[in-house]
Amino acid sequence: MPDSIIQSHAAPKPVGAYPHARRVGNLLFLSGVGPRHPxxxxxxxxxxxxxxxLTDYDIALQCHQVFANVRAxxxxxxxxxxxxxxxxxxxxxxxxDFKTYNQLYAQYFQDAQPCRTTIGITALPTPIAIELKCIAALPETR
Structure with missing residues (x-):
C-alpha cells in the first residue's frame, strides 16, 4: 500500500504543519496527540x-480527552x-500526574496492550499536561 496522509475531522486540528497520521506500508505513525477538544x-x-x-489543571480530564483524540x-x-x-x-x-494517568491508561488499554514508554518533560508547545505519540501495525488489506 502506498504512503497516505491522514487528517481526521474528529480530532483537534494540528498546531503545526503536520498530519494527524501517516501510513507507510502496514505501519501507521500518529503525530503527537494532545487533549484539546476537537x-x-x-x-x-x-x-x-x-x-x-494557567494556574491549575485536571490530569484526569486531560487523559480522557487525549485517549479520545487518539481513538479518533x-x-x-x-x-x-x-x-x-x-x-x-x-x-x-x-x-x-503519573498515578492518575497510569490508572486511566490501564482502563483504556487493558485489552490492546501496546508497548509503552512514559517520559517526564518540562513543557509541551501548548498548555497541556499530557501528549501521546503512537505507532500502529495494520494488515496490508486495510
Missing amino acids: ETNAIPGNVYDAEGR VLESSGASFADLVDVTVFLTDMAR
Whole structure:
C-alpha cells in the first residue's frame, strides 16, 4: 500500500504543519496527540487566572480527552486501539500526574496492550499536561 496522509475531522486540528497520521506500508505513525477538544480547541480541566495564566489543571480530564483524540485519529485511519504496538507518553509533571494517568491508561488499554514508554518533560508547545505519540501495525488489506 502506498504512503497516505491522514487528517481526521474528529480530532483537534494540528498546531503545526503536520498530519494527524501517516501510513507507510502496514505501519501507521500518529503525530503527537494532545487533549484539546476537537470542536472548541479548549483544554479540558485547565484553570486560568484573570490575566490568562494557567494556574491549575485536571490530569484526569486531560487523559480522557487525549485517549479520545487518539481513538479518533486511529478510527479515521481505519484502525483501533487493538492495532497499537507502541505508545510514548509525555507528562509535564511526573510526580503529580503519573498515578492518575497510569490508572486511566490501564482502563483504556487493558485489552490492546501496546508497548509503552512514559517520559517526564518540562513543557509541551501548548498548555497541556499530557501528549501521546503512537505507532500502529495494520494488515496490508486495510
